[in-house]
Amino acid sequence: MSVIENSKLTVVGAGAVGSSVAYAALIRGSARHVALYDIAAEKTEAEVLDLAHGAQFTGSSDIVGGADISVAAGSHVVVITAGAKQKPGQTRIELAGVNAGILKSMMPRLLDVAPDATYVIVTNPCDVLTVLAQEATGLPYERIFASGTVLDTSRLRWKLAQRAGVSIASVHAYIVGEHGDTEFPLWSHATIGTVPILDWEPLDGQPKFSVDELDQIAVDVRDSAYKVIQGKGATNYAIGLSSARIVEAVLNDEHAVMPVSTVLDGFHGVSGVALSVPSVVSRTGAAPIRTTAFSPSELGLFRRSADALRDVAASLH
Ligand SMILES: NC(=O)c1ccc[n+]([C@@H]2O[C@H](COP(=O)([O-])OP(=O)(O)OC[C@H]3O[C@@H](n4cnc5c(N)ncnc54)[C@H](O)[C@@H]3O)[C@@H](O)[C@H]2O)c1
Numbered sequence: 001m002s003v004i005e006n007s008k009l010t011v012v013g014a015g016a017v018g019s020s021v022a023y024a025a026l027i028r029g030s031a032r033h034v035a036l037y038d039i040a041a042e043k044t045e046a047e048v049l050d051l052a053h054g055a056q057f058t059g060s061s062d063i064v065g066g067a068d069i070s071v072a073a074g075s076h077v078v079v080i081t082a083g084a085k086q087k088p089g090q091t092r093i094e095l096a097g098v099n100a101g102i103l104k105s106m107m108p109r110l111l112d113v114a115p116d117a118t119y120v121i122v123t124n125p126c127d128v129l130t131v132l133a134q135e136a137t138g139l140p141y142e143r144i145f146a147s148g149t150v151l152d153t154s155r156l157r158w159k160l161a162q163r164a165g166v167s168i169a170s171v172h173a174y175i176v177g178e179h180g181d182t183e184f185p186l187w188s189h190a191t192i193g194t195v196p197i198l199d200w201e202p203l204d205g206q207p208k209f210s211v212d213e214l215d216q217i218a219v220d221v222r223d224s225a226y227k228v229i230q231g232k233g234a235t236n237y238a239i240g241l242s243s244a245r246i247v248e249a250v251l252n253d254e255h256a257v258m259p260v261s262t263v264l265d266g267f268h269g270v271s272g273v274a275l276s277v278p279s280v281v282s283r284t285g286a287a288p289i290r291t292t293a294f295s296p297s298e299l300g301l302f303r304r305s306a307d308a309l310r311d312v313a314a315s316l317h
Pocket residue numbers: 012013014015016017018037038039040081082083084085086095099102106121122123124125126147148151179234235236239
């Protein structure tokens with residue numbers, strides 16, 4: 001392992017999500033230097049000032065930023081959150097056209113100033129945009145990936161932990177596939193400690209999980225962003241934290257297993273689309289774990305996710 005010294009993170013987009021990524025990264029000390037870049041100059045300068053005013057309480061990280069893309073120069077990691085967001089009731093896929101245009105024009109300029117960075121796409125639909133951004137830059141698949149279902153997996157583990165009566169760290173379960181409507185849990189590998197999820201006896205005397213209940217939990221997790229957006233107009237805190245966690249895995253060369261979304265190349269027969277699968281995240285980026293076993297029904301769901309996203313990406317070329 002080789003930790004990146006004097007590390008620099010740039011967050012592109014200073015909206016609800018980008019400013020929360022920067023806030024989480026500062027509090028967690030994810031990077032030594034944090035930069036925020038957005039075309040909205042006044043808003044960005046205000047966010048940077050507000051974040052800097054808390055520097056006394058955040059350890060050794062510092063924050064700069066503005067509307068000049070050169071603030072990203074020399075970054076080790078760039079997290080991209082710029083673009084349109086979902087309106088209440090809107091799907092992530094419906095954002096594809098406008099956000100694809102933003103990304104295609106922005107990526108070459110970012111690469112000019114931060115040629116050695118690892119790029120993490122958060123802007124939605126993040127899987128489709130990862131394919132387009134990889135094509136626009138020619139970066140190796142490892143070095144450009146989406147935050148994918150890291151957030152959805154956190155939502156799933158939170159729900160399972162509450163019901164099972166254990167800490168979130170003791171829940172081993174993953175959401176894979178699209179970060180969106182075709183995502184699904186890998187129930188065949190879900191355990192509490194070492195106990196398969198359907199065998200777990202909750203500590204508070206509640207009944208065991210049933211297949212129907214697990215199906216409902218999967219639906220609730222899939223739809224949870226809609227509920228938050230309906231209530232407050234955006235999701236920002238949990239994506240801020242999960243993005244900061246991904247950044248740490250890269251900068252600290254952790255080799256942490258996370259369900260991020262890279263362009264796949266023969267993963268269970270799927271190529272040319274980006275989908276989340278358990279991947280090793282380190283200084284060199286993200287590498288899908290090819291030996292991750294799927295049950296036959298999970299394979300069917302995975303291929304359905306791939307087909308859906310392939311069609312969207314094709315429509316944007
Ligand atoms: N992947 C995930 O898990 C996840 C979770 C939450 C939100 N999101 C996505 O993140 C994105 C941002 O959401 P938000 O709530 O922060 O939106 P927002 O509207 O609050 O902020 C978007 C920001 O992007 C900036 N921007 C637009 N075009 C730009 C450009 N060309 N260059 C630089 N900056 C530009 C805008 O000025 C604005 O400040 C959306 O696409 C949303 O769907 C993804």
